[in-house]
Amino acid sequence: MTADEALALVREHGGRVTASRRLLIDALFDGNDHHTAEDLASAVQAGAPDVALSTIYRNLDELERLGVIAHSHLGHGPATYHLTTAAHCHFVCQECGTAVMAPDELFATLVTQASEQFGFDVDIHHFAILGRCAACRRD
Amino acid sequence: MTADEALALVREHGGRVTASRRLLIDALFDGNDHHTAEDLASAVQAGAPDVALSTIYRNLDELERLGVIAHSHLGHGPATYHLTTAAHCHFVCQECGTAVMAPDELFATLVTQASEQFGFDVDIHHFAILGRCAACRRD
């Protein structure tokens, strides 16, 4: 999906294309894929200084409802938002805080077994796996 | 571990056995194993109405440092505290919020592969697996 397609989707659902929404979507599509609301606010405010944080949150909600983005809770800090097309799970180190991407395949067994044994449909993208990264383990 | 052993451990580390600490430990050992700070505060306050919430948090911190308890973040809400001897992972339903216990074995493959491929030491008890439970999937 591209930024324009996301905007088209917003419009399809009765939403309007406003400056702040366009800037927010641009920020979300900018390459990096772990954005906190605060980061996104800075990016948006670079183009439109008066956009309020509450507008960012409202637009993030809206985009999440439309399925364009999803948010995850990486450890204790603020939530991070990312495009659903770039969804992936994370390993987050509890000591240094770095997030490492984890390939979906790692979770295949877990997903199947959870479904077979508990009827539970795991959403592997909506949370982080905590632990200690290789670097911190060496210390 | 029993409540008395936990108190002994506190004392061994230079800590003191106070009424609020005793009540908190009793509450943690009371059978149920997912307590929020708020729940624990109510339980403690049933025996000593003047105990402040900050005392609860400080004591929870202390007990966590001593390894008696651990806390996890189940989805969006407040953290839940549980005895380390009762540690287990959870499946939390994003629709109805129920937490199902997940046996550690389910994570065996994930833990081994994460360690082999990324040198990442997964702590499976410190977070929840989100998704949809059997009941909500049927609707």
Next chain:
DNA sequence: TTGCTCGTTGCAAGTGATTCGCAACTACTC
């Protein structure tokens, strides 16, 4: 039993992340 020391506590204020109410604003449709 009393005194002393230092861990602990209650209270109140602070913080970080997010949410809400509301009146003003504006994108889109007609």
Next chain:
DNA sequence: GAGTAGTTGCGAATCACTTGCAACGAGCAA
């Protein structure tokens, strides 16, 4: 250009904690 309804900014509120500080009291020694 006018009207409708989705959006926005602002400030205040909320939720889950966290912190500063002076008073309190557990445990040890005498």
